[in-house]
Amino acid sequence: MEQHRLDKLEKIKELSQQPYVNFHKVEHDIADVTNKYDEVEKDQLPERTVTFDVAGRVMAMREFGKTAFMTIKDRTGSIQLYAKKGEMSDEDHAIFKTTDVGDTIGVKGFLFKTKTGELTLCAIEYKMLTKALRDLPEKWHGLKDVETRYRQRYVDLIVNDTVKDTFRTRSNIIQQVREFFINKDFLEVETPMMHPIVGGATAKHFETHHNALDMPLFLRIAPELYLKRLVVGGFERIFEINRNFRNEGLSTRHNPEFTMIEWYKAYNDYHGLMDDIEEMVCGIATNLYGKEELTYKEKTIDLKRPWARVTMEQAIVNASDITAETLSDRELAKAAAEKIGIHVDKNWGKGKIVMELFEELVEQNLFNPTFIIDYPKEVSPLAKSKKDDPETTERFELFVGGFEMANGFNELNDPMDQKERFEKQVAAKEAGDEEASMMDSDYIRALEYGLPPTAGAGLGIDRLVMLFTDSASIRDVILFPHMRPEDVD
Numbered sequence: 001m002e003q004h005r006l007d008k009l010e011k012i013k014e015l016s017q018q019p020y021v022n023f024h025k026v027e028h029d030i031a032d033v034t035n036k037y038d039e040v041e042k043d044q045l046p047e048r049t050v051t052f053d054v055a056g057r058v059m060a061m062r063e064f065g066k067t068a069f070m071t072i073k074d075r076t077g078s079i080q081l082y083a084k085k086g087e088m089s090d091e092d093h094a095i096f097k098t099t100d101v102g103d104t105i106g107v108k109g110f111l112f113k114t115k116t117g118e119l120t121l122c123a124i125e126y127k128m129l130t131k132a133l134r135d136l137p138e139k140w141h142g143l144k145d146v147e148t149r150y151r152q153r154y155v156d157l158i159v160n161d162t163v164k165d166t167f168r169t170r171s172n173i174i175q176q177v178r179e180f181f182i183n184k185d186f187l188e189v190e191t192p193m194m195h196p197i198v199g200g201a202t203a204k205h206f207e208t209h210h211n212a213l214d215m216p217l218f219l220r221i222a223p224e225l226y227l228k229r230l231v232v233g234g235f236e237r238i239f240e241i242n243r244n245f246r247n248e249g250l251s252t253r254h255n256p257e258f259t260m261i262e263w264y265k266a267y268n269d270y271h272g273l274m275d276d277i278e279e280m281v282c283g284i285a286t287n288l289y290g291k292e293e294l295t296y297k298e299k300t301i302d303l304k305r306p307w308a309r310v311t312m313e314q315a316i317v318n319a320s321d322i323t324a325e326t327l328s329d330r331e332l333a334k335a336a337a338e339k340i341g342i343h344v345d346k347n348w349g350k351g352k353i354v355m356e357l358f359e360e361l362v363e364q365n366l367f368n369p370t371f372i373i374d375y376p377k378e379v380s381p382l383a384k385s386k387k388d389d390p391e392t393t394e395r396f397e398l399f400v401g402g403f404e405m406a407n408g409f410n411e412l413n414d415p416m417d418q419k420e421r422f423e424k425q426v427a428a429k430e431a432g433d434e435e436a437s438m439m440d441s442d443y444i445r446a447l448e449y450g451l452p453p454t455a456g457a458g459l460g461i462d463r464l465v466m467l468f469t470d471s472a473s474i475r476d477v478i479l480f481p482h483m484r485p486e487d488v489d
Contacts, residue, residue: 001133008098009131015094019131024106027053031076033111034119042113052121054079055106055129057158058099059136068096069120072105080120081107092126102132102158150475151483170465170477173284177261177461178241180280186237186263191226193219193243199437200224202379204247206256219245222458223262224382228411229446231264231454239263241461252473253403253463256482264411264456270394273408273457274371277398278305281369281464288468296401296470299367307369309396312358315372319362327354347431351376351391366399375409381421381437383409398459401467408457415447 012019033052037045056074070081085093087109099105108125137159149156149163156163178188196215198205200222208217223242230238241261248254265272282292282303292303310318313327326332330350337344342356354376366372375395377385383393395409412418422439429436465477475481 002135005100005131005133005135008100009133011098012095012128012131015091015098017095017128019128021127021129024055024127024129025053026055026074026106029076030054030056030072030074030079033121034077034079037111038119042117045111045113048110051108051110051124053106053108054121056104058101058103058105061099061101070099072107080114080118081109082112082120082122083126084122087122087124088126092123095128096123096126098128098131100132100135102134102136103128104130104132147483150481151486153479166465166469166471166477167479169288169469170461172288173465173468174241174259174461176284176287177280180283181237181239181261181263184237184276186239186265187235189227189230189235189238189240191220191223191230191240191242193245195220197438197440199440199443200226200382201244201246202381202435202437204434206245206247221246222260224456224458225440225443227262227264227456228451228454229443231266232446232449232451236266236452237264250482252475255462255474255478258474258478259461260458261461262456262458264454266452266454268455269453270373270396270408270410270455270457273455274307274309274396274398277406277408277457277459278307278369284464284468294467294470296467297472301400301467302368307371307398309371309373311374312354312372312376313374315362316354316357319365320357322357322361327357333357347428347433349376349378351378355379363399363404364402367402369398369400369405371396371398380409381425382412382418384412384414385417403463404460405463405467406457406459408455411451411454411456413447413451413454415444418447419444 009019033054054072054074056072056078058070059073059078060071062069067082067084070083071078072081083096088096106127106129107121107123109121109123112120112122114120137155182188194208194217196217198218198221200220201224203221205221206219208219209215210217222244223240227238227240239261241259243257243259245257247256250256282305285292285294285303294301294303313324316322316327317324322336326336330353333350333353334344337353337357340360342360344353358372373396374386374392375383375397377391377393380393380395383395386392386394393409397404398406412421422437422444425437426439429438462474462477465471466474469477471477
């Protein structure tokens with residue numbers, strides 16, 4: 001806190017005024033005033049008797065003795081304010097003199113235009129609504145440090161309108177995603193965020209404890225198994241915009257808490273899911289920017305359909321000198337992986353090695369939207385195998401801008417096959433794989449009642465917003481990203 005602001009706080013109290021008011025009715029949004037009168041000639045403005053009542057944060061001040069020009073901003077825009085002792089009461093002028101940049105004020109006044117033609121509100125009533133006790137950074141100076149911006153997002157939002165625009169775009173995108181599925185007759189549902197069993201994805205979990213039941217609970221890494229229970233129950237088209245939690249490292253693409261859209265459709269397949277994604281993303285691009293392309297990291301991403309669909313093995317072959325024959329044999333695949341520096345665990349099968357080769361050789365180079373399809377069964381414990389190749393699943397992942405955006409597959413609905421795969425996951429966990437799933441006996445029981453042919457997918461909302469806002473880090477599109485603790489003075 002700054003002493004000069006504390007001194008003004010005391011002055012407000014001495015004037016028998018409240019520096020933190022309980023309520024203030026605002027008659028006009030600033031944009032309502034500026035949009036209507038910005039282009040109006042000064043001699044056509046309303047008479048002085050027509051007043052406007054606005055409120056906002058003071059963003060700039062220029063004092064000239066008994067007068068001052070100020071810029072105030074609300075959620076809709078900003079306007080110049082003129083304060084002069086003779087135009088307001090002595091009591092209001094005394095309150096005005098306690099004002100600093102960053103304070104929130106309420107003003108009633110009439111409009112005029114300065115010699116330079118700027119629309120200005122001349123204050124005739126002036127009220128302090130909230131006295132700020134810390135100085136704002138001057139413009140953007142003093143808040144260049146990225147970590148400070150993320151920690152003090154409230155200041156970041158005050159001084160940087162482009163940050164506000166990013167999160168307005170995020171809200172718009174989520175609304176469009178929701179409307180896309182509702183318009184296709186999907187039902188929005190909510191499933192538990194605390195699970196008694198870890199499952200639904202391959203990832204490390206967070207654990208907590210329920211005192212009354214004296215049992216461990218796990219923050220969900222994915223809602224998948226609960227959503228498929230609902231399909232068993234007869235909700236044939238469902239989606240959930242959900243928060244997931246994964247106990248993993250921080251990076252430009254990872255935050256321990258993140259947002260996804262996950263949807264399931266009975267009597268559909270993974271090709272239909274890919275069609276959904278293409279239609280949805282292209283629709284969002286058109287609605288936001290009027291065209292089916294984006295600019296990301298100074299490169300143009302072409303969204304025109306159809307998007308490429310390439311098998312995982314073919315993608316590796318296309319990107320390297322590794323042959324299909326090498327990928328079909330574990331020992332040959334192992335040798336190829338070790339040759340490029342991949343450490344191969346003794347417990348890995350051929351499928352896991354192929355996945356590691358793909359991530360090392362291909363993933364980061366997939367800039368235009370590309371569906372990588374047909375994943376190894378070993379790394380796809382919930383996906384249905386292909387009829388003609390039981391070790392390969394009918395699964396895809398979408399890559400755009402060099403990173404994964406979505407994951408989907410034809411759902412495994414054979415309860416005996418699913419139980420066998422769970423047992424392999426349990427064995428992997430006992431062998432030290434922290435990301436392996438647990439046995440979920442209730443989910444097996446649900447499958448025994450019959451899951452119709454179903455396809456389901458999840459798409460990362462945060463990463464989607466990164467693309468549409470040309471943001472280099474996931475922290476730029478999450479209002480309060482996770483950070484290490486700090487000492488606050």
